Amino acid sequence: DINVPEYLSMETQQRALSILTATMQRVHKEGSFALDPLSSIASDIVEELISQPDVTIHLTGIATYDDCTLSHSLNCSIYTALLARCCGFSIPQIKVITCGALLHDIGKIEIDKKILNKPDRLVDEEFAIMKQHPMHGFNLLTKKRLEVSSLVAHMAWQHHEKIDGSGYPRGLKGEEILGYARLLSITDVYDAITAHRPYRGAMRPEDAFNIIQSGLGTSFDDTFGQVFLSKIALYTPGSQVILNTGEQAVVVSVPPATPQRPVIRLITYPDGTPCSPPKEISLAENPDISITTIQ
Structure with a gap:
């Protein structure tokens, strides 16, 4: 999806x-x-x-x-x-x-x-x-x-x-x-x-x-x-990223209104354990969370 x-x-x-x-x-x-x-x-x-x-x-x-x-x-x-x-x-x-x-x-x-x-x-x-x-x-x-x-x-x-x-x-x-x-x-x-x-x-x-x-x-x-x-969309859907919180995530979608703040889906927690069920987060609605690295 x-x-x-x-x-x-x-x-x-x-x-x-x-x-x-x-x-x-x-x-x-x-x-x-x-x-x-x-x-x-x-x-x-x-x-x-x-x-x-x-x-x-x-x-x-x-x-x-x-x-x-x-x-x-x-x-x-x-x-x-x-x-x-x-x-x-x-x-x-x-x-x-x-x-x-x-x-x-x-x-x-x-x-x-x-x-x-x-x-x-x-x-x-x-x-x-x-x-x-x-x-x-x-x-x-x-x-x-x-x-x-x-x-x-x-x-x-x-x-x-x-x-x-x-x-x-x-x-x-x-x-x-x-x-x-x-x-x-x-x-x-x-x-x-x-x-x-x-x-x-x-x-x-x-x-x-x-x-x-x-x-x-x-x-x-x-x-x-x-x-x-x-x-400009800085992140393409499907890109795997690391957040400033230490979690790993995948970019799900890029809202046209906020192309630099995509919707992401958490994959793993900072300790490496899987996030189950995966959780989706809108970075536009969560300004304290940011992407630090694209993998």
């Missing part, structure tokens, strides 16, 4: 990853790609997401081991569509935003694979090359033979810009940054730091929450960021 959230059907996930793979391969070979399949899958993603009443933002669990850029792009499309929905964007706008999120890292096709797939942290010279991918993406998406929305192209160009002007590649500030790109910059960072990379482990959702929170108004749009943080 514990329902782990699944935003997209497995069929849609696989089709999206297949279309992204074909797009990247065609861009690499021909410098072009077919827009219709991407627009179609972006529309399907949005239709599936808006059919769900719960707009809480959970980690998706989507990962591809052969190319992390693909799973990152799909995750960003899901998170950004959910955030746009929560911020009141229209369905046609959300479909453009989703397409932009799917394509935001297309410029990485121009980056040397040795740098892109390096198992260690990049040195300064390598990072300077990596920082060129937004410009490469914009250039690819604005070729005359591609009928891509300029909004999609600018999302690729601007997703690493920061509100205080410290981002790249152009150091844009505040409202100079496209609103769609300000949405994407939040979800891009959130997915990147909560995903496993060869040179570091995945960051815990609560630590990622704190990073986004500390960047509000400087790295990230304050309004969009506040909405994002209000919708």
Whole structure:
């Protein structure tokens, strides 16, 4: 009776990853790609997401081991569509935003694979090359033979810009940054730091929450960021956790109104003896009880 959230059907996930793979391969070979399949899958993603009443933002669990850029792009499309929905964007706008999120890292096709797939942290010279991918993406998406929305192209160009002007590649500030790109910059960072990379482990959702929170108004749009943080579920149903009381529990559900304070089910007492029968507790109704560790 514990329902782990699944935003997209497995069929849609696989089709999206297949279309992204074909797009990247065609861009690499021909410098072009077919827009219709991407627009179609972006529309399907949005239709599936808006059919769900719960707009809480959970980690998706989507990962591809052969190319992390693909799973990152799909995750960003899901998170950004959910955030746009929560911020009141229209369905046609959300479909453009989703397409932009799917394509935001297309410029990485121009980056040397040795740098892109390096198992260690990049040195300064390598990072300077990596920082060129937004410009490469914009250039690819604005070729005359591609009928891509300029909004999609600018999302690729601007997703690493920061509100205080410290981002790249152009150091844009505040409202100079496209609103769609300000949405994407939040979800891009959130997915990147909560995903496993060869040179570091995945960051815990609560630590990622704190990073986004500390960047509000400087790295990230304050309004969009506040909405994002209000919708993040730090714990996914089915997660086993340890409480500050010493008990072990499993997360049962995440109320949309209090996504950081889930309903849990006690499994064992502090001394390790089983809790029988299992007892469910709403952390929203018990502020003295908190989760200290995710197992």
